[in-house]
Each structure stands twice: as C-alpha cells, then as structure tokens.
Amino acid sequence: MTRTRLAVAAAAALLFAAVPSILSAPARADDQDFALIERGRYVATTADCVACHSLPSGKPYAGGSALQTPFGTLVAPNITPDRGTGIGNWTEEDLRRTLREGIGRGGKRLYPAMPYPAYTRMTDDDIRALWAYLRTLEPVSNAVEANQLPFPFNIRLLMAGWNLLNFEPEPFKPDPQKSAEWNRGAYLVQALGHCGTCHTPKTMLGADDTGRALQGANLQAWYAPSITADKRQGIGGWTADQLVAYLKTGANHQSLASGPMAEEIQNSSSRMTDADLKAIAAYLLDRKPPGTQAQTATVAADDARMRTGGAVYTDTCMACHGGDGKGQTFLFPTLAGSGVVQADDPATLIRLVLDGSRAVATDDRPTGPAMPPLGWRLTDADVAAVVTYIRNSWSNAAPPVSADDVAKMRKTLAQVN
Ligand code: HEC
Numbered sequence: 001m002t003r004t005r006l007a008v009a010a011a012a013a014l015l016f017a018a019v020p021s022i023l024s025a026p027a028r029a030d031d032q033d034f035a036l037i038e039r040g041r042y043v044a045t046t047a048d049c050v051a052c053h054s055l056p057s058g059k060p061y062a063g064g065s066a067l068q069t070p071f072g073t074l075v076a077p078n079i080t081p082d083r084g085t086g087i088g089n090w091t092e093e094d095l096r097r098t099l100r101e102g103i104g105r106g107g108k109r110l111y112p113a114m115p116y117p118a119y120t121r122m123t124d125d126d127i128r129a130l131w132a133y134l135r136t137l138e139p140v141s142n143a144v145e146a147n148q149l150p151f152p153f154n155i156r157l158l159m160a161g162w163n164l165l166n167f168e169p170e171p172f173k174p175d176p177q178k179s180a181e182w183n184r185g186a187y188l189v190q191a192l193g194h195c196g197t198c199h200t201p202k203t204m205l206g207a208d209d210t211g212r213a214l215q216g217a218n219l220q221a222w223y224a225p226s227i228t229a230d231k232r233q234g235i236g237g238w239t240a241d242q243l244v245a246y247l248k249t250g251a252n253h254q255s256l257a258s259g260p261m262a263e264e265i266q267n268s269s270s271r272m273t274d275a276d277l278k279a280i281a282a283y284l285l286d287r288k289p290p291g292t293q294a295q296t297a298t299v300a301a302d303d304a305r306m307r308t309g310g311a312v313y314t315d316t317c318m319a320c321h322g323g324d325g326k327g328q329t330f331l332f333p334t335l336a337g338s339g340v341v342q343a344d345d346p347a348t349l350i351r352l353v354l355d356g357s358r359a360v361a362t363d364d365r366p367t368g369p370a371m372p373p374l375g376w377r378l379t380d381a382d383v384a385a386v387v388t389y390i391r392n393s394w395s396n397a398a399p400p401v402s403a404d405d406v407a408k409m410r411k412t413l414a415q416v417n
Pocket residue numbers: 044047048049050051052053067074075076077078079087095098103104105109110111112113114115119130146147
C-alpha cells in the first residue's frame with residue numbers, strides 16, 4: 001500500500017515535473033531567438049554597421065551614405081531584408097562571405113571601404129547573431145548604385161588583385177599570455193570596432209599598414225590621431241577611467257570628440273557595455289608605443305610665427321581654451337599635452353579652426369559644446385601661425401604648419417562640404 005502510494009506520488013511528481021517543462025519548451029526556444037537577436041543587435045552596434053549603411057534622413061540600413069575614399073566615392077548598399085534591393089534573398093553563409101572574405105552580391109569583390117579587413121576576424125557566433133538581427137529589420141525598397149568611382153577604379157576585377165596583395169581572411173587570434181579582458185578588448189578594437197579603419201595608416205594600395213597599427217592616419221579632411229600608449233602623440237597619459245569616459249560620453253578631462261569620432265561615439269561606443277569599454281582600455285593602454293617618442297624640435301618662442309600666433313590666440317581662442325591652454329573640463333578641450341594638437345599631421349587642427357565643430361551629443365549630454373568656425377575672419381597665415389603656436393606652447397612640441405597647408409585644407413573642405 002505504502003509502496004503503491006509512493007509510486008503514484010512519484011508518477012505524479014514526474015508528471016508535474018514533466019508538464020511545466022513541456023509547456024516551457026517552446027517558450028525557451030523563443031527566449032533563445034530573442035537572446036540571439038538581442039546579441040546580434042549589440043554586435044551591429046559595436047560594429048557600427050548603421051553608420052555607412054544609412055542616410056541621416058533615411059531608414060536605418062537602407063543604404064545610401066556616400067563615402068569619400070582615396071579612390072573616389074562609394075555608396076554603401078541597402079542591407080535590409082528587402083528581396084529586390086536589399087539582402088532579402090541572402091543566406092547566413094552569404095553574409096559570412098561578405099564579412100570574412102569581402103565578397104558581395106553576385107560574387108563581386110567589395111572595396112575595402114566596407115571594413116571587411118577588420119570584420120574578417122569576427123567569430124562565427126557573432127556573425128550568426130548579427131544575421132538573426134538583420135533578418136528582423138523592416139525591409140525597405142531602395143536601390144543604391146554603390147559604385148560611383150571613376151575609371152579605372154570602377155573595375156571590380158582590380159579588387160581581385162588588391163585582395164591577393166593585401167588581404168588574408170584571418171580569424172581573431174587571442175593571446176593566451178593575456179587576460180580574458182585584454183583579449184575581449186583586442187577583439188573589439190581589431191574586429192568589431194574596426195578602430196584601425198581610421199586610426200591605422202594605409203599603404204599606397206589602401207591597405208592597413210600593420211607595422212604601424214593604430215599610430216594615426218589621415219582621412220583627407222580629418223586626422224585620426226595615434227591611440228597607442230605613446231605619451232605625447234597618443235593616449236599614454238590617460239587612465240583607463242579617462243579613456244572609458246571619452247568612449248562613453250565623447251568628453252573627458254582633456255578632450256572632446258569631433259567629426260567622425262563624435263559619430264562613432266554616438267552610434268557605437270556610447271552604447272557599449274561598461275565591461276566592454278574597460279576591455280578596450282585594458283588593451284589599448286597596454287599597447288607598446290612606437291619606438292621613438294623623442295620630442296620634435298620646437299619652434300622657438302621668439303620665432304615670428306609664434307609671436308603672430310600668440311596674438312591671434314589671445315584675440316580669438318583664449319576666452320575658451322584659456323591662457324594656459326587648459327580649457328575647461330567637459331566644455332573646452334585642453335590643448336596643453338593633447339595628442340591631437342601634437343600629431344605630426346595637423347589636418348584636424350586646421351580643419352577645426354577653419355570650420356568649427358560641435359562636440360558629441362550623447363544621451364548623458366544631449367547638446368555638445370561648439371567651436372565656432374573662424375576661417376572667415378582669419379587669413380591662411382593667421383591660421384598657420386595660431387596652429388603652430390598651440391603646437392609649441394605649454395610644453396607641446398610639433399612641426400610648424402604653413403599657410404600652404406591651410407590653403408590646401410580650405411580647398412579640401414570646399415569639396416567635402
Ligand atoms: C565604413 C563604412 C561601412 C561600415 C562600417 C560597414 N559597411 Fe558594409 N559596405 C560598405 C560599402 C561602401 C559597401 C559597398 C562596397 C563595394 O561596393 O565594393 C558595403 C557592402 C556591404 C555588403 C554587400 C552588399 C551587396 O549588395 O553586395 C554587406 C552585406 C554589408 N556591407 C554589410 C555590413 C555589415 C553587416 C556591417 C557591420 C558589421 C557593415 N556592412 C559595416 C560600407 C560599410
């Protein structure tokens with residue numbers, strides 16, 4: 001009797017145990033899909049796919065943003081699941097080929113303006129999640145003519161040669177000597193965040209100069225400075241918390257982000273988790289600075305350019321950036337000791353003085369402070385002098401800038417604006 005009751009109880013327990021699990025089985029599958037899609041959304045955010053594949057006024061991912069490349073203008077295609085004009089007929093494997101090998105619709109070789117030289121290191125899991133997320137986007141019918149390059153760069157066959165010379169599909173290689181956090185940071189910087197697309201100098205053929213990874217690169221009208229641990233031109237003087245603050249909000253004790261970096265922060269790094277930002281900091285601040293950190297000879301304080309520059313500075317810049325070049329935290333960047341100010345390439349400085357800029361707006365700080373355009377009231381020689389002045393005051397040291405450099409930048413800006 002007791003045994004039977006026990007058996008019944010056991011059967012009932014089994015039944016009850018089984019019922020909820022039967023009921024929850026499909027729910028768990030949904031949860032898994034949901035988790036995969038959410039993970040894919042986060043992968044898309046960290047990889048900033050939306051930046052190039054959308055117009056500011058258009059539907060996200062429907063394509064159309066024109067990219068200036070050294071070869072000419074390229075437009076990023078529609079990657080919504082629209083069957084006619086997007087990637088609605090694609091499979092996960094097609095997306096994998098694009099990211100890993102740089103091969104697009106109909107087997108065509110893509111220009112590296114699509115950052116597949118970085119995305120090639122993406123893990124299978126991240127690609128699967130990204131695919132799941134892209135499938136959930138609203139299909140938008142929008143035909144995009146991707147290739148607006150002049151002859152001979154419009155010949156895609158050339159890309160086959162470019163790839164042979166420059167591009168090895170290559171998985172991410174973790175460094176077993178380093179911590180999990182460091183390796184996560186390396187993966188974010190090298191693969192998803194594709195920081196080198198802007199911060200690594202390029203070879204003649206437009207490929208990353210890997211020997212000088214993250215040491216700073218010219219983007220025509222901007223200069224993306226070194227983000228190695230170099231103390232003078234890079235971010236070696238920043239703490240991990242200061243770097244995290246910059247990537248999260250676009251502002252820290254020293255710098256305010258402008259231009260393409262402001263966009264990167266708005267779309268991408270301000271939306272990364274704190275753990276991921278700390279991982280990026282752990283990796284970047286551990287990267288050895290390039291061999292020489294020797295100070296470039298400074299322009300002497302009594303040089304005529306420095307005297308003119310000092311006068312222009314007092315008149316036009318000091319009210320915001322201060323007599324000591326220290327600015328005001330979170331409002332006006334510190335010019336003293338800044339890597340951007342001391343970069344060998346002064347493109348960002350000249351551009352900011354000519355055209356001004358509005359600093360990044362994030363959820364934390366909805367209106368960024370602005371630097372006014374001053375090009376209309378300063379001559380080329382004045383701009384050259386004041387930029388030379390800030391590069392060689394308050395212990396800063398960097399090569400002088402000529403009126404010619406300024407005239408060239410005015411021309412470039414007239415083209416890109
Ligand atoms: C820096 C700009 C940029 C970013 C960031 C970017 N793309 Fe692209 N993408 C492009 C450009 C430009 C092309 C077209 C290149 C060409 O035609 O040779 C392209 C092509 C593609 C194609 C091929 C489409 C076709 O019709 O052949 C796919 C798919 C794609 N991108 C997906 C992505 C995904 C997913 C991400 C994020 C992981 C991403 N892209 C991030 C610029 C970008």
